[in-house]
Amino acid sequence: MKLTRREGLGLLAAGGALLAAPVRALAEEAVPSLAALARAKGMRFGSAVSGGGGGSWRNPRYAALIERECAVLVAENEMKWQAIRPTATTFDFTAFDAMIDYAAQQGLAMRGHNLLWHRPKWMPRWLEAHDFGARPATAAAAMMTNHVETVCARYKGRILSYDVVNETVLPEDGTLAQTALSKAMGGTVALVDLAFHTARAAAPGAELVYNDYMSWEPGNAAHRKGVLQLLEGFRKRGTPVDALGIQSHLVAPVPGAAERRDWQRFIDEVVAMGYGLLITEFDVRDKDLPADVAGRDRVVADTAKAYCEMMFGYPQLKEVLAWGMVDAYSWLQGFEPRSDGIEARGCPYGSDYRPKLLREALAAAFAQAPART
Numbered sequence: 001m002k003l004t005r006r007e008g009l010g011l012l013a014a015g016g017a018l019l020a021a022p023v024r025a026l027a028e029e030a031v032p033s034l035a036a037l038a039r040a041k042g043m044r045f046g047s048a049v050s051g052g053g054g055g056s057w058r059n060p061r062y063a064a065l066i067e068r069e070c071a072v073l074v075a076e077n078e079m080k081w082q083a084i085r086p087t088a089t090t091f092d093f094t095a096f097d098a099m100i101d102y103a104a105q106q107g108l109a110m111r112g113h114n115l116l117w118h119r120p121k122w123m124p125r126w127l128e129a130h131d132f133g134a135r136p137a138t139a140a141a142a143m144m145t146n147h148v149e150t151v152c153a154r155y156k157g158r159i160l161s162y163d164v165v166n167e168t169v170l171p172e173d174g175t176l177a178q179t180a181l182s183k184a185m186g187g188t189v190a191l192v193d194l195a196f197h198t199a200r201a202a203a204p205g206a207e208l209v210y211n212d213y214m215s216w217e218p219g220n221a222a223h224r225k226g227v228l229q230l231l232e233g234f235r236k237r238g239t240p241v242d243a244l245g246i247q248s249h250l251v252a253p254v255p256g257a258a259e260r261r262d263w264q265r266f267i268d269e270v271v272a273m274g275y276g277l278l279i280t281e282f283d284v285r286d287k288d289l290p291a292d293v294a295g296r297d298r299v300v301a302d303t304a305k306a307y308c309e310m311m312f313g314y315p316q317l318k319e320v321l322a323w324g325m326v327d328a329y330s331w332l333q334g335f336e337p338r339s340d341g342i343e344a345r346g347c348p349y350g351s352d353y354r355p356k357l358l359r360e361a362l363a364a365a366f367a368q369a370p371a372r373t
Contacts, residue, residue: 035071042372046072047322051095055329072109114163132184140184152202163211165192174226200240211245216263224266243276250284252303277316281323283346301357308365327351
């Protein structure tokens, strides 16, 4: 682990006072980046980016922010089936190629998200209507295998961590989702196992992750139970899964003590099975908080602080990615808007590109985290 002289001086100056410091514009020379703080503890910090719009690496202001704060990027949408599979027989990597080339130019790592988002609504329309012919299991297996092999071959050596399967456990009851692919294969287990085995063969040095959004708020017990059952099944069947990706779209405020204990027991069970951990899509949802910005930002930061203090205590957690850095371009504005119509404030930076208390909470959590070996 090697820090520049500037980063080292910044770390000494920051210490435990980061959370108490007033919100201010970051001067790169004075305040260590989130990437530097994470790196000092053997961790990596990064963010999702998009291929278009304001939250994009093509936006010079946004690019300057991610280049200063991040060590690793992940595509918000540009690697998903809907983006790269226009038809059953063709691929289009134009958007993602440009993104990974940008990351390489800036010396940033890139995660692969994802090889299979296993929900019908997030698969291409052509796939859900696809005719798999007289031997559907064989045809579906060939399609899944071809998809994984094609993506992994194209980015061999450039992507060292893949969300191989995303969100196949249904939050309502913990059962496994079905798509046209899994139905043709004869079941979801056969499909997801094939995806992981194919990924291991096609990208033998890459970290293979099952990614999902179970969380510590009330009402997530069935989801967590289903994820544990899936992870247990992977181990029993010898499916090559290295880590659990925990999306961590938190809901403010901090849940009660009983919910936090339940969450910790869940994480304890995951690591006891030998899995690594990643926080893959971090932000904080404030839709149920009062409109007052100062008060809302404090509750959001307190929620992040409590969560990160718990999660950063696990040495198995070595990677933390925000799902966007600036509020204006967060998925929360469109997918989960506030009922009062005002802007959600779930990202480390406000729409004015000024750091918020949430950014300071993350910085403090990294500064206080135990070092990874």
